[in-house]
Amino acid sequence: xxxxxxxxxxxxxxxxxxxxxxxxxxxRRMCPDCNYRFTTYERLERPQLIVIKNDGTRQLFxxxxxxxxxxxxxxxxxxTSMQVERIVSDIEQTLYACGDNEVASGxxxxxxxxxxxxxxxxxxxxxxxxxxxxKDISGFEQELTRIRDRDxxxxxxxxxxxxxxxxxx
Numbered sequence: 001x002x003x004x005x006x007x008x009x010x011x012x013x014x015x016x017x018x019x020x021x022x023x024x025x026x027x028r029r030m031c032p033d034c035n036y037r038f039t040t041y042e043r044l045e046r047p048q049l050i051v052i053k054n055d056g057t058r059q060l061f062x063x064x065x066x067x068x069x070x071x072x073x074x075x076x077x078x079x080t081s082m083q084v085e086r087i088v089s090d091i092e093q094t095l096y097a098c099g100d101n102e103v104a105s106g107x108x109x110x111x112x113x114x115x116x117x118x119x120x121x122x123x124x125x126x127x128x129x130x131x132x133x134x135k136d137i138s139g140f141e142q143e144l145t146r147i148r149d150r151d152x153x154x155x156x157x158x159x160x161x162x163x164x165x166x167x168x169x
Contacts, residue, residue, distance in 0.1 A: 003031035004038055023089055049095055050102045058102070061095070063088060070112065073127040079120045087115045121147055 001011045008031055015028040025042045049061035070084045091111045095103055109131045116124040128143050 001029060001040060003034065003036055005036035006031060006034040008033045023093075046096055047101055051105050051108060052102055053105050061103070061108075063092065066091070066108070066112070069127070069130075070116070070123075073116065073130075074120065074123040077120050077123050079123055083119055087112070087119065090115060117147065117150070 002009050003011050011029045011031050013027050014030050014037070017026050018024070019026045019041070023044060027040045027042065028037065029040060030037045050058045051061050052058055066088050067084065070087060071081075074084055091108065094111055095108070113124060113128055113131065116127055124147070125140065125143055129140065132139065132143070
């Protein structure tokens, strides 16, 4: 690895650790010539995913674009950058696990919304408003109703589980 400061071609690895749930390696490096320290990340290179947009155009899957959209949706919420990174890594793994080189943009959007709904409802609604292109307040109301119904169903399931636990004891 070339030193970013003095351009020496041989740097020393000081520390290595797995990041992003084992999908990448973070290496701290030091130049033996100028003693400059810097960090590099190594990721597994996978086949390129093609995202098929709604208008039929094809585009390379762009992790950074997905991250940017999620960061925008999560602005001024308690969602951490680690949670956002984890969501993107999870979505990437899901897409690669499908085995298809081409994926519909709708599938990517649905995966994002599924994960965001579990992390933060405000970020979820923000993302949904852009993704589903709400044209008026009724779109928001429908989405909020969907969230409320899902939460009620989840609470009902949780109550049933508690009753089952009580019966088992």
